Amino acid sequence: MKKRAKFSSKLGIVLASAGSAVGLGNVWRFPTEVGEGGGAAFILVYAFCVLLLGLPLMVAEFIIGRHTHKNTADAYRQLAPRSGWIVQGYLGVFTSWFILCYYSVVAGWTMKYLVEAATGGLGSISDSSAYFSAFSGATWEPLVYMVIVMLLCHFVIIHGVQAGIERSSKLMMPLLLMIIAILVVFSFSMPGSSEGLTFLLKPDFSKLTSAVVLSAMGQAFFSLSIAMGCLCTYASYFTDDVRLPKTAFSVAIIDSIVAIMSGLIMFPAVFSVEAVTPDAGPGLVFITLPNVFHIAFGSVPVLGWFFSVMFYLLLLLAALTSMVSIHEPPTVFLIEHFKLSRPVATAIVTIACIVVGSLCCLSFGPLADCRPLFGLTFFDFFDFVSAKLFLPIGGILISLFVGWRLDRDIIVEQLTNGGTVRLPAFIISVFLFLLRWMIPLAVGGIFIKELGIL
Ligand code: PFF
Numbered sequence: 001m002k003k004r005a006k007f008s009s010k011l012g013i014v015l016a017s018a019g020s021a022v023g024l025g026n027v028w029r030f031p032t033e034v035g036e037g038g039g040a041a042f043i044l045v046y047a048f049c050v051l052l053l054g055l056p057l058m059v060a061e062f063i064i065g066r067h068t069h070k071n072t073a074d075a076y077r078q079l080a081p082r083s084g085w086i087v088q089g090y091l092g093v094f095t096s097w098f099i100l101c102y103y104s105v106v107a108g109w110t111m112k113y114l115v116e117a118a119t120g121g122l123g124s125i126s127d128s129s130a131y132f133s134a135f136s137g138a139t140w141e142p143l144v145y146m147v148i149v150m151l152l153c154h155f156v157i158i159h160g161v162q163a164g165i166e167r168s169s170k171l172m173m174p175l176l177l178m179i180i181a182i183l184v185v186f187s188f189s190m191p192g193s194s195e196g197l198t199f200l201l202k203p204d205f206s207k208l209t210s211a212v213v214l215s216a217m218g219q220a221f222f223s224l225s226i227a228m229g230c231l232c233t234y235a236s237y238f239t240d241d242v243r244l245p246k247t248a249f250s251v252a253i254i255d256s257i258v259a260i261m262s263g264l265i266m267f268p269a270v271f272s273v274e275a276v277t278p279d280a281g282p283g284l285v286f287i288t289l290p291n292v293f294h295i296a297f298g299s300v301p302v303l304g305w306f307f308s309v310m311f312y313l314l315l316l317l318a319a320l321t322s323m324v325s326i327h328e329p330p331t332v333f334l335i336e337h338f339k340l341s342r343p344v345a346t347a348i349v350t351i352a353c354i355v356v357g358s359l360c361c362l363s364f365g366p367l368a369d370c371r372p373l374f375g376l377t378f379f380d381f382f383d384f385v386s387a388k389l390f391l392p393i394g395g396i397l398i399s400l401f402v403g404w405r406l407d408r409d410i411i412v413e414q415l416t417n418g419g420t421v422r423l424p425a426f427i428i429s430v431f432l433f434l435l436r437w438m439i440p441l442a443v444g445g446i447f448i449k450e451l452g453i454l
Contacts, residue, residue: 004069005161007237012166014250019169019321020230021255022176024106025223027315028285031200031263033219038207039200043260045213049220050252053442056434057226057395058248060402063414065235066244071333072229075236080405088397091390092229093333096326098386099228100353102360102379103326104153107319108145109136109286114312117293122308123301128290129283136286137365146361147354149316153323154350157331158343161237165324176317179310180258183265186307190296193268200267214446222387223255225322227394229329236332243421244414258318265311272296285315327353356382392447396440403435 007013034042068075076089112135116122125131136142156164187193225231235244270288273295293308327349334345356378359367363377373381402411411432416423 005237006239007166007234008162009166010239010242010247012162012170013234013238013242014247014254015173016165016169016321016325017231017234017247017251018254019173020225020234020325021223021251021322022173022258023223023225023318023322024103024110024315025219025322026255026259027262027318029219030223030259031266032284033215034200034263035267036207037212037215038204040203041205041208042212042216043201044203045208045216046220047256049217050224050256052434053217053395053439054220054224054226055248055252056431056439057221057398058224058231058251059244059415059431060398060435061226061231062235062238062244062248063402063406063411064398065232066238066240066242067410067414069236071236071336072232072329073333074336075232076401079410080401085397085401085405088394088401091394091397092227092232093330095227095386095390095394096229096329097349097353098382098390100323100326100330100349101356102382102386103319103323104146104150104353104357105142105361105379107149107316107323108142108147108361110312110315110319111149112141112145113286113290114309114316117305117308117312120305122290123294123304125290125294128294129287131290132283132286137368139362139366142361142364143358146357149320149323150350150354150357152320153327154346156320156324157327157349158346160342165234165328168324169321172317172321176314176321177254177258179314179317180261180265183307183310183314184261186310187265187268187272190269190272192272196267196269196271197264199271200263210446210449214450217443217446218387218391221391221395223259224252225325227391227398228326228386230325233329233332234325240417243417245423245427269296269307388450392443395443396447399435399439399443403432403437403440408432 007016030046034046036042037045064075064079065072068078070078072092073086073089076085080086113122156168158164159167221227238244238247266284266289269292270284273292289311290308293304293311296304327346330349331342331345334340334348335342338345340348359378360382361379363370363379368377371377374384376384412428413419415421415428415431
């Protein structure tokens with residue numbers, strides 16, 4: 001039998017996992033949510049969500065993946081044969097594919113903006129809002145960019161675990177971290193930037209409503225790539241000497257640092273330009289910021305050019321490393337379950353994503369009024385189903401599975417690397433308590449409230 005692939009080094013493992021976590025969610029969603037959710041007050045709630053909900057779930061997924069060394073669906077089949085838990089395995093495979101379909105659309109937008117920034121086109125836009133609507137609402141251009149980023153992702157995945165995922169992460173992640181550090185320094189050097197910093201970091205506890213707590217939790221899950229099959233899949237390539245809790249902690253730290261640094265880039269830059277008020281979500285990145293670059297560096301255009309190229313390159317790198325991690329779960333499922341070769345499996349996933357992703361892409365233009373499912377556009381439907389339904393359901397199921405169903409010996413063996421690493425018994429008890437009670441209750445409660453069931 002052919003030997004299953006593994007990552008070749010601990011650094012590769014941390015960088016690939018952090019590459020999955022660090023994505024569009026960090027660079028555009030986090031700063032907006034901080035701004036709207038009470039600044040440092042939101043960051044505090046977010047930190048609790050990462051520590052008490054995100055980290056244990058990440059470790060739980062790592063345990064399942066590394067113990068079985070299988071794709072997500074077959075991992076659950078092995079651990080709980082002939083039981084309903086297998087549904088959770090398939091959910092992981094499906095969710096990642098669902099996310100890839102609409103994530104690639106936004107990744108395509110970042111590539112378009114990078115190209116425009118590099119060729120100087122962004123500097124000559126007079127109305128960035130109209131520009132964004134015209135571009136995202138067009139038929140061919142956003143489609144072409146989406147296909148290009150999908151093909152880049154395809155190119156990485158087709159080369160497999162070490163030569164594809166690991167090598168590209170080792171290249172892209174250090175570059176991404178370097179760019180973000182340069183941009184923070186740059187942003188702070190802009191006049192009036194301290195106001196933006198105050199906007200971002202001043203704690204306003206009056207804004208902490210249950211909806212804000214909910215979005216902090218959703219953001220923590222999405223940002224850490226939890227419950228989407230990809231952490232479990234990556235962990236199935238981990239070597240036996242890797243310490244799972246330590247790896248999860250490193251990933252969470254890198255992810256949170258990048259999120260906070262993104263806020264430190266955006267708001268000081270935005271506030272240094274008086275005429276601009278920050279938009280939310282995509283508007284911040286694709287409408288407000290081009291304006292900022294334009295106005296702030298009007299007198300020194302080369303700096304505006306540099307800042308915008310670096311920024312959209314950062315966004316594209318972040319998107320690509322995450323896309324790679326959501327392409328892999330369905331691909332390795334097809335390889336192992338249906339005995340397909342990697343090139344064939346990769347091609348099937350890529351083509352399926354391009355076909356469905358096209359519907360999401362055209363949701364902003366020709367298909368804007370086509371709302372066959374729950375009155376949502378295709379893009380919103382895929383976003384809603386994966387991030388608002390599958391993600392919390394997956395989170396609850398994973399915590400219940402590892403907390404109640406999985407053999408405790410397997411958990412201890414994985415956490416201690418077969419007894420070679422000392423781990424105080426109370427840490428295992430706290431871990432199990434969080435998985436058995438705290439996470440299902442917290443996530444379940446918030447989920448029910450959000451869907452308006454109660
Ligand atoms: N964590 C990524 C982000 O913050 O953008 C998005 C993501 C990647 C979600 C991988 C889900 C996933 F499986």
